[in-house]
Amino acid sequence: MALSIWEALAVLAAGIGAGTINTIVGSGTLITFPVLLAVGLPPVTANVSNTLGLVPGSLSGALGYREELRGQGRRIRALAATTLVGGLAGAILLTTLPSDAFDTIVPVLIALALVLVVTQPLLARKLRERTRRTGRTTHPDGGPALHTGMLLASAYGGYFGAAQGVLYLGLMGLFLDEDLQRVNAVKNVLAALVNGIAAVFFLFVADFDWTAVLLIALGSTLGGQIGAKVGRRLPPTALRAVIVVVGIVAIVQLLLR
Numbered sequence: 468m469a470l471s472i473w474e475a476l477a478v479l480a481a482g483i484g485a486g487t488i489n490t491i492v493g494s495g496t497l498i499t500f501p502v503l504l505a506v507g508l509p510p511v512t513a514n515v516s517n518t519l520g521l522v523p524g525s526l527s528g529a530l531g532y533r534e535e536l537r538g539q540g541r542r543i544r545a546l547a548a549t550t551l552v553g554g555l556a557g558a559i560l561l562t563t564l565p566s567d568a569f570d571t572i573v574p575v576l577i578a579l580a581l582v583l584v585v586t587q588p589l590l591a592r593k594l595r596e597r598t599r600r601t602g603r604t605t606h607p608d609g610g611p612a613l614h615t616g617m618l619l620a621s622a623y624g625g626y627f628g629a630a631q632g633v634l635y636l637g638l639m640g641l642f643l644d645e646d647l648q649r650v651n652a653v654k655n656v657l658a659a660l661v662n663g664i665a666a667v668f669f670l671f672v673a674d675f676d677w678t679a680v681l682l683i684a685l686g687s688t689l690g691g692q693i694g695a696k697v698g699r700r701l702p703p704t705a706l707r708a709v710i711v712v713v714g715i716v717a718i719v720q721l722l723l724r
């Protein structure tokens with residue numbers, strides 16, 4: 468599809484915004500997806516093009532958080548297998564199932580994730596106290612509960628991806644005894660894996676627009692670096708506030724579209 472210069476600039480700007488917000492919290496798809504629809508791409512083509520274009524942005528954001536990733540290699544490897552399976556399952560669902568069921572449940576999932584993000588300090592403290600009372604040790608990778616949640620969140624991410632980062636932060640913030648910035652760093656790596664596996668699948672089975680992909684890729688790569696510079700400087704309380712605001716906007720937009 469041929470884009471005018473103004474349409475191309477709009478897609479590029481959306482890519483920058485999406486890369487920035489994805490690195491800080493997630494939900495960048497809510498910026499790029501409507502823009503791709505506005506310039507004339509069909510919904511599924513827009514979704515696939517968006518997923519392909521955001522892969523470099525996810526990698527850029529993960530690179531920007533490399534300091535916070537130190538010492539988390541084992542955790543990332545453990546969670547990577549779960550997220551890859553979920554992401555591939557979601558990509559397959561996108562090409563085979565209608566979106567009605569997801570449209571209904573996604574706002575509920577995001578709202579639940581926001582509750583987890585807000586109450587995470589209290590819930591995590593009580594979980595640690597319970598662990599100490601029972602004599603059990605905290606699982607460094609979150610255990611089966613986290614892996615189950617991440618599998619489902621990743622399936623959603625491979626399917627559409629809006630607010631996937633919010634879901635990840637809510638789940639990992641609850642089950643991992645870690646600083647929120649270090650959790651956010653892991654989120655960026657896992658989001659890159661989900662987008663990547665979905666993108667590889669889409670290359671072979673789905674229609675996409677190369678112009679849109681390249682523009683979003685360029686913009687999101689730049690945005691990933693911007694998001695890392697901004698996000699890493701936010702204190703935990705401010706970061707939680709940003710997550711809540713973005714999540715609420717995501718819920719409203721998903722309910723209205």
